[in-house]
Amino acid sequence: RKEVEQDPGPFNVPEGATVAFNCTYSNSASQSFFWYRQDCRKEPKLLMSVYSSGNEDGRFTAQLNRASQYISLLIRDSKLSDSATYLCVVSARFNNNDMRFGAGTRLTVKP
Amino acid sequence: GAVVSQHPSWVICKSGTSVKIECRSLDFQATTMFWYRQFPKQSLMLMATSNEGSKATYEQGVEKDKFLINHASLTLSTLTVTSAHPEDSSFYICSARDHRTSGVTDTQYFGPGTRLTVL
Numbered sequence: 001r002k003e004v005e006q007d008p009g010p011f012n013v014p015e016g017a018t019v020a021f022n023c024t025y026s027n028s029a030s031q032s033f034f035w036y037r038q039d040c041r042k043e044p045k046l047l048m049s050v051y052s053s054g055n056e057d058g059r060f061t062a063q064l065n066r067a068s069q070y071i072s073l074l075i076r077d078s079k080l081s082d083s084a085t086y087l088c089v090v091s092a093r094f095n096n097n098d099m100r101f102g103a104g105t106r107l108t109v110k111p
Numbered sequence: 112g113a114v115v116s117q118h119p120s121w122v123i124c125k126s127g128t129s130v131k132i133e134c135r136s137l138d139f140q141a142t143t144m145f146w147y148r149q150f151p152k153q154s155l156m157l158m159a160t161s162n163e164g165s166k167a168t169y170e171q172g173v174e175k176d177k178f179l180i181n182h183a184s185l186t187l188s189t190l191t192v193t194s195a196h197p198e199d200s201s202f203y204i205c206s207a208r209d210h211r212t213s214g215v216t217d218t219q220y221f222g223p224g225t226r227l228t229v230l
Contacts, residue, residue, distance in 0.1 A: 043221035
């Protein structure tokens with residue numbers, strides 16, 4: 001079983017749509033959780049950290065369910081510029097020295 | 112945010128040659144840097160953790176004699192792929208941890224990556 005699993009997609013949605021991505025992780029000792037965004041042939045960029053209580057940053061909402069070892073990302077009012085691959089990242093150490101990446105979920109937002 | 116650079120951004124080489132990739136933190140000191148590899152449509156895989164002034168820590172399955180890591184200063188880590196073969200062709204990405212941000216949310220900043228093609 002992979003350490004971090006994501007639905008690879010692709011998700012093709014129209015502008016303005018709401019889309020949700022899910023991610024599961026296998027290590028119950030995981031401490032830190034993130035969503036990164038990666039554009040084609042580019043490096044990953046931090047989108048947001050995920051906190052136990054859930055957190056929101058503009059159109060993006062992240063949720064964490066430790067009992068189910070499950071993380072989600074919700075994007076509201078999708079923009080064309082949201083088209084990218086979204087990577088779920090988990091770390092079992094507080095200093096994030098061992099970040100484990102999911103393979104990513106590809107999102108394409110169409111006009 | 113903090114800036115991390117990599118050089119070269121892409122390289123094509125013949126099988127059997129060695130390739131050195133540099134990772135620099137431009138506006139902060141990074142005692143810890145990380146090297147990842149990403150094959151097409153796959154996740155980033157951590158190869159090794161590079162610590163300034165000490166030996167790198169390699170992940171299971173990564174050959175330390177093939178992927179030589181040197182972290183001689185607080186702003187530079189190098190990865191040398193020795194005797195490269197076509198199966199080493201991949202996207203190599205480094206990241207550096209900014210120790211100005213302390214605590215549980217130490218942030219890793221990624222370099223732009225180096226695309227290696229071995230013929």
